[in-house]
Amino acid sequence: MRNPLLVPDLRELIHGGEDVALREFLVDLHPGRVAEFIEDLPDGDGDTVFRILEPRERAEVLSYLENDEQNRLIESMPPKEAADLLRVMSHDERAALVNRLEEEFVDEVLPNLAQAEREDIRRLAGYEPGTAGAVMTTDYVTLPPHITVREALERLRHEAPDRETIYYCYVVDHSRRLIGFISLKRLILARRSAVIEEIMQRDVIFAKVDDDQEPVARTIDKYDLLALPIVDVGDRLVGIVTHDDAMDILRREQTEDILKFGGVAPDPEADVPYWQSTVLTTVRRRIKWLMLLFLAENLTTPVQQHFQWTYGDQKMPALALFISLLTGTGGNAGSQTVGTVIRGMALGEIKLSQALLVVARECLTGLCLGLMLGTVALFYIHFWRDQPWGVSCVVGFSLFGVCMWANVIGSLVPLAARRVGIDPAVVSAPFISTLVDATGMVIYFTIAILLLGLVK
Numbered sequence: 001m002r003n004p005l006l007v008p009d010l011r012e013l014i015h016g017g018e019d020v021a022l023r024e025f026l027v028d029l030h031p032g033r034v035a036e037f038i039e040d041l042p043d044g045d046g047d048t049v050f051r052i053l054e055p056r057e058r059a060e061v062l063s064y065l066e067n068d069e070q071n072r073l074i075e076s077m078p079p080k081e082a083a084d085l086l087r088v089m090s091h092d093e094r095a096a097l098v099n100r101l102e103e104e105f106v107d108e109v110l111p112n113l114a115q116a117e118r119e120d121i122r123r124l125a126g127y128e129p130g131t132a133g134a135v136m137t138t139d140y141v142t143l144p145p146h147i148t149v150r151e152a153l154e155r156l157r158h159e160a161p162d163r164e165t166i167y168y169c170y171v172v173d174h175s176r177r178l179i180g181f182i183s184l185k186r187l188i189l190a191r192r193s194a195v196i197e198e199i200m201q202r203d204v205i206f207a208k209v210d211d212d213q214e215p216v217a218r219t220i221d222k223y224d225l226l227a228l229p230i231v232d233v234g235d236r237l238v239g240i241v242t243h244d245d246a247m248d249i250l251r252r253e254q255t256e257d258i259l260k261f262g263g264v265a266p267d268p269e270a271d272v273p274y275w276q277s278t279v280l281t282t283v284r285r286r287i288k289w290l291m292l293l294f295l296a297e298n299l300t301t302p303v304q305q306h307f308q309w310t311y312g313d314q315k316m317p318a319l320a321l322f323i324s325l326l327t328g329t330g331g332n333a334g335s336q337t338v339g340t341v342i343r344g345m346a347l348g349e350i351k352l353s354q355a356l357l358v359v360a361r362e363c364l365t366g367l368c369l370g371l372m373l374g375t376v377a378l379f380y381i382h383f384w385r386d387q388p389w390g391v392s393c394v395v396g397f398s399l400f401g402v403c404m405w406a407n408v409i410g411s412l413v414p415l416a417a418r419r420v421g422i423d424p425a426v427v428s429a430p431f432i433s434t435l436v437d438a439t440g441m442v443i444y445f446t447i448a449i450l451l452l453g454l455v456k
Contacts, residue, residue, distance in 0.1 A: 002036050010037060014045050023052055031057070035064035047076065059089040062097075070097060075105050083112030086121075090164045092137035092245065095124035124239075132216045133209040135249060136230045136239030139164040142172050145179060145197035149190045156187070165242055167226045171200045176236040178204055178229055206231050209238055214253045217246035218348070292431075299438040300327075307445035310454050318391045319448055322381070323441065325395070330402040330440040331433030333369060337362055337410025338432045342424050345414065355415045359408060366407030370400035394451050398444040405443060406436045 013022045026034055026049065034053070038046040038061070050058060050073055062070055062085070074082050074097065086094045086109065098106055098121050110118050120138055127133030141163055143152050152169065160166045169187065171180040180200035190199050206229045207216045220228050220243055227240040304323075311319040341358065344350035350358055378396035381387045410432055414424035448454060 003040055007037070007040050010041065010049070011045055014048050019052055022049070026053065031060035032064045034061045038065065039069065047073065055084050056088045058085050062089070063093055067100060071100055074101060079105070079108040080112050082109045087113060087117060090137055091120055091124060091139045092135060095121050099125050128210065130213055131209065132207050132211045132213055132230050132241060133239070135213050135245050136209070136241050137164055137245075138239045140227070140240045141166050141169045142237065143169050143182070143196050145171050145173065145195075145200070147196055148192065149187060149194045149196065149199070150192040152187060152196055165227055165240070170229055170237055170240075171196055172237050178206060178231055178235060178237045180204060181229070204229065207241070208233070213249050216241055217249040217253070220246040221250065299434070300441060303438050303441045307441070310445055310448055316391070316448065316452060316454065318387055319394070319445075322395045323444070326398055326402055326444045327437040327440050329373065329399060330406045330436040333366065333403050334406035334410040334432040334436045337407045338414055341411050341414045345418060345424055352415065352419060358415065359411050362407040362411035363404060366404035369407070370403030373403060374400035390452050394444070394448045397451070398447050401443045401447065402436070402440045405439060409436060409439075
């Protein structure tokens with residue numbers, strides 16, 4: 001519970017029927033705080049808090065609640081009351097909400113909305129999930145190019161209460177083709193007699209309606225935009241993606257990538273808070289990758305069996321002591337590399353055309369790391385672990401080779417995955433670690449045979 005001191009007082013107001021005092025308490029709070037109270041209160045009390053709000057206040061609070069809670073609150077309302085709430089919600093959020101509601105309930109609610117509102121909801125809800133169209137809003141301001149600044153400000157004054165954002169005004173021609181934009185600041189500072197066409201910015205950064213949502217969000221982040229206009233195939237303005245929606249997209253995408261990177265299968269519930277996800281759901285998401293990695297890890301067993309003669313039968317038993325040191329270090333080096341490369345690819349810093357440069361750079365990095373770790377291991381194992389120079393040299397040279405190899409594999413595999421159309425994040429750190437474990441032991445025992453002159 002996030003508000004342990006205030007929740008008892010709220011419950012007292014609710015059960016005492018003191019609606020006026022309850023509303024006075026809520027009216028000055030940020031909608032996010034009100035949403036926290038609704039989630040902290042038992043369902044019946046939380047519903048009372050929600051119902052006491054005005055429709056526009058409800059819409060603001062609803063955006064801070066989890067999807068399941070939004071669905072429950074809306075579906076508990078009479079259809080007409082639910083329609084009143086949808087009417088004042090931001091266009092993208094109400095389309096997303098309608099997509100999640102039961103179809104029978106939606107059929108009862110939509111007739112209570114105006115035809116234009118119904119068409120707007122159906123149009124936005126009809127875009128392919130994961131595209132710019134699915135996350136954009138049609139709640140924006142447009143201006144014709146021929147009006148003056150004075151006329152534009154007057155129009156803006158009338159439209160502002162019903163628009164999600166007014167900080168950018170988009171200039172469109174008679175066919176709604178996007179030809180420029182002007183910021184609110186520039187509009188306020190301009191001469192009142194100036195014509196919009198003369199002062200608008202013509203170099204507009206935009207995205208297509210069927211573009212993937214993640215690059216769209218990264219464009220907003222890269223250029224520090226408050227909103228990004230979305231156009232159709234004819235360059236007609238059909239919506240905008242706002243900065244807050246872009247941040248939500250990036251958070252969801254990063255959550256998905258982190259889960260993949262950790263070997264956890266993402267699903268539609270991946271964005272659910274930790275404590276709201278059931279144990280069974282968590283098990284279901286993790287078991288697939290764990291099973292796959294369990295089977296892959298069996299590659300190390302044949303390798304050990306093949307080289308068992310090198311440290312068995314009293315030949316060189318000390319070699320067995322450092323197997324975990326070699327495989328652990330190799331796995332760690334590979335995980336560092338794959339994480340760095342996947343991040344660079346996600347941010348657009350690494351292109352497929354640069355694959356050879358990336359591999360060469362990581363190979364050089366692995367060479368430097370291996371040289372340092374191998375030198376430390378050489379003296380550590382001889383003086384601290386009291387092993388002969390032969391064993392110390394084997395471990396030192398092996399660390400050098402394993403670090404180089406792990407860095408090459410850690411850079412090459414994500415690039416190869418992208419080349420064949422696989423999400424590089426799926427090639428997770430555990431998978432790289434498993435691969436390096438098996439190949440690292442081959443390097444280790446091969447160097448041992450060569451340096452120590454072992455014969456089977």
